[in-house]
Amino acid sequence: MSRAKPVTHEIPPMKDLTTENITENVNLINSQCSNPRIRFLMERLVVHLHAFARETRLSSKEWQAGLDFLVAIGQISNDLRGEMILLSDTLGLSMLVDSIDHPRSDNFTQGTVLGPFHTHDAPVTENGYVLHKDPDATRLFVLCTVKDSQGRPIENVQCDVWEGDSKGFYDIQNPNRAEPDGRAVLRSSKDGIFYFNAVVPVPYPIPDDGPVGKMLKVLNRHPNRPGHIHFMFQKDGYDTLITALYPRGDPYKTSDPVFGVKESLIVDLGEVDEAISKQYDVPVWTKLLRYEFVIPTEQEAMEMRVAKATEAIGGVGLDDEGQELKLEYEVD
Amino acid sequence: MSRAKPVTHEIPPMKDLTTENITENVNLINSQCSNPRIRFLMERLVVHLHAFARETRLSSKEWQAGLDFLVAIGQISNDLRGEMILLSDTLGLSMLVDSIDHPRSDNFTQGTVLGPFHTHDAPVTENGYVLHKDPDATRLFVLCTVKDSQGRPIENVQCDVWEGDSKGFYDIQNPNRAEPDGRAVLRSSKDGIFYFNAVVPVPYPIPDDGPVGKMLKVLNRHPNRPGHIHFMFQKDGYDTLITALYPRGDPYKTSDPVFGVKESLIVDLGEVDEAISKQYDVPVWTKLLRYEFVIPTEQEAMEMRVAKATEAIGGVGLDDEGQELKLEYEVD
Structure with a gap:
């Protein structure tokens, strides 16, 4: 008795196999x-x-x-350890898929790669949170707004932020990690403002002790990412934005191993003045990062996605009955 | 201090990233x-x-x-468990790569997929070996020759043979496997002959309890391979031939999930007659499989490979100095 499984439908017969067919x-x-x-x-x-x-x-x-x-x-x-994501990142696929699925016209903030260091256990906390205990770091005050395409502040946006420490290590690279460090989940105020105490990000090598690191060596590529801080914005009715900001002047900005840098995401750091110092209780002269994020509604995002798909391939493909294919499917 | 790794060579600077570039x-x-x-x-x-x-x-x-x-x-x-090979098999990639790397003109035996069930612990044994102890099987006597392109027998070829049992199970699918079963390594005689006692192969499902099985279900494909016996031939100076023979009449021959069937590898079974019975000490009327394998020298194989590559893409690619690329590289 064979163990062959029952087949209940007609199967189109193959032709005799050749290299060509x-x-x-x-x-x-x-x-x-x-x-x-x-x-x-x-x-x-x-x-x-x-x-x-x-x-x-x-x-x-x-x-x-x-x-x-x-x-x-x-x-x-x-x-x-997201080594498969790292492979996708280092082949430029992650960046490409993000730009296909979340195309952004010039009036919106560009997205970039999620990377392998996002976690789901960051503390849900208040604005003003101190991201790192790291005593060696150069402190950075991050003061940003989230707005819509009409320039209106959006309140109550969930803002995930994460970054490495002054040595370029993320908390999950610490084998003795007891609790999250260098990450937080904040919410924008009614003026669309969120702020936190970070550290000036430094360049760091992506994990290169595994198969992807071996590939980079064979390709004569370095593993150093330019310093950056990650951001993810989520709110019902709006398209999720995954992005990062890169302080200007990093030596690796034109050779990022994961192709995450875009000109519009490079920022000049300033310094905290008297007014900001007083309002947010941060020492004057602390390094300051200001940025205005502009995120699209789901409707705006869908319109940009379909417009780009139509421009690129005349649509997203038709099924056998000539119906437009849906862009996503659920995997159980 | 950043952990960035030293970079000793010039890196070509990227353009500002877009979906297009x-x-x-x-x-x-x-x-x-x-x-x-x-x-x-x-x-x-x-x-x-x-x-x-x-x-x-x-x-x-x-x-x-x-x-x-x-x-x-x-x-x-x-x-x-070679699940990645199984993925490659079920996408037709394994068959394609074999046909690219081992193209065969009509005067040679065609190759087919290695599959995930070959092992390196088969007993190195004598012709006449009984492959299976399986008491439920329909016995099959396999009597073959290995020849070169001039029709001359090739002696001392290492002949790896392996097959499933009467239920369509390979030994390595048995979690309690103590020793190899259903596999052997034989050598051809000075007349190019090798022979062994096998069982009539039956169709069986490829392992479909993992991710590849899930993929096949989503694609509405069955997992049943038509019954077959695997062969691999190796000898210094000759190109390795990996192939299989498929008894005619199997219901899955035109829908093989790993695309391994070729018309030239389908065989009609006969029966052992008095002369063969006497010569090889096998009962008369035992099912009989005869086949003449024709294998190329390394030189002949290289010529076919280069001819096909040249026909297909005008060569195998040139490097920056216009030198023909080598086809293989060593991975450390």
Whole structure:
């Protein structure tokens, strides 16, 4: 008795396989998928995967090296180490997907990569919070606003902020981490203002002791990210903005290993004056970062996304009945 | 003090990143790689990866689902479970790479996928070996020759053979596996002959309790491979042949989930006659599989490989100095 599983539907028969027709055959078998968006994604995935192998005349050894590399990345990954995200980051895919899914016209703040250091255990706290206990750091007061496309302040936006310490370490890189450090979840005031006490960010290497670090070495690339502070903004009715700000003058700003720097996200640091010192209880001359974030509503974001998709490929693809495909699917 | 790693070489500065120029920027940074073959592979990889995201307008959710899928595959993988190979198999990539790296003109035996069930602990044994102890199996006597392109028998070829049992299980799928079963390493005689006692192979599902099985379900694909016996031939001076034979009449032969079936590898089973029975000490009427494998020398294989590459893309790519790239690189 064979263990073959019951098959209840008709299967389109493949042609006799050759190097030339295998792509067609794979897509024929995959065409049984009932979800048109997944069918479309798989069709393009198989076409590009096969074209890559054909164009490079990929050898079996190279193929094996590639599979081993992906397995090693999966095996080193855990809740605190996002090595697969790091691979995507270092190949520019993360940045590209963000710019496809969250395109921003010039009147909005640009997004950038989430990176592997965001966590979900940051303290939900008050404006004015001191992000780091780090005694060696150069202090930085961050005073920002969140506004809409009409220039109106948005209140009660959830503002996730996180950054490394004065040595360029995130808390989750500390094997003895007992509690979150260098991260917080704040809320904007009715004037759209949020503020916190940070440290002047410094450049740091992305984790390069794993498979991705090995890849960077083979590619003769350095792992140093220019110093930055991460921000994520969320509020019902608005599109989530994931971004970061980069103080000007960092030596790695034109060779960021994760391609996260955009000109519009580079900022000049100032210094706290008497008025700000008094109002926010921060010493004068403390380094100061001011920024005005402008975030779109869900409706505005969808309009920009569809406009870009239409400009790029005339839409996001049609299913067999000529219906526009939905952009997202739920994975159970 | 920052932890940034020392950088001793000039780095080509990126342009301000946009959706449009990120591919160019990534390839600019990767162009520092000193190995021209790896540089070429990375360039094509990044181009296709980005084109896939652009053409599908890939969403952040879909991107995340893809990364999670790859991590899950890495995590379930181990020495006895080749889930990443299974993914490559079910996307037709394994078959394609084999046909690119080991192209065969009609006078040679075609190759097919290695699959995830080959091991390196099969007993090195004599012709006539009984592959399975399985009492429920329909016995099959396998009597084959290995020849070169001139029709001359090749002696002392290492012949790896492996197959599932009468239920379609490979030994390594048995959690209590104490020793190899259903596999052997034989050598061809001076007449190029090798033979062993196998069982008539039955269809079986590829391991579908992991991420790849989940993918097949979403794609409405069945996991059943048509019954087959695996063969691998190795001898110094000859190109390794990895292949399999498929008895005719299997219901899954036109919908193999790993795209391993080729018309030339489908065989008709016969029965052992008096002469064979006497010569090889096998009962008459035992099912009989005869096949003549024809394997190329390394030189012949290289000529076919280069001819195909030249036909397909005019070569295998040139480096910056116009030198032909080597097809393989060593990964340390």
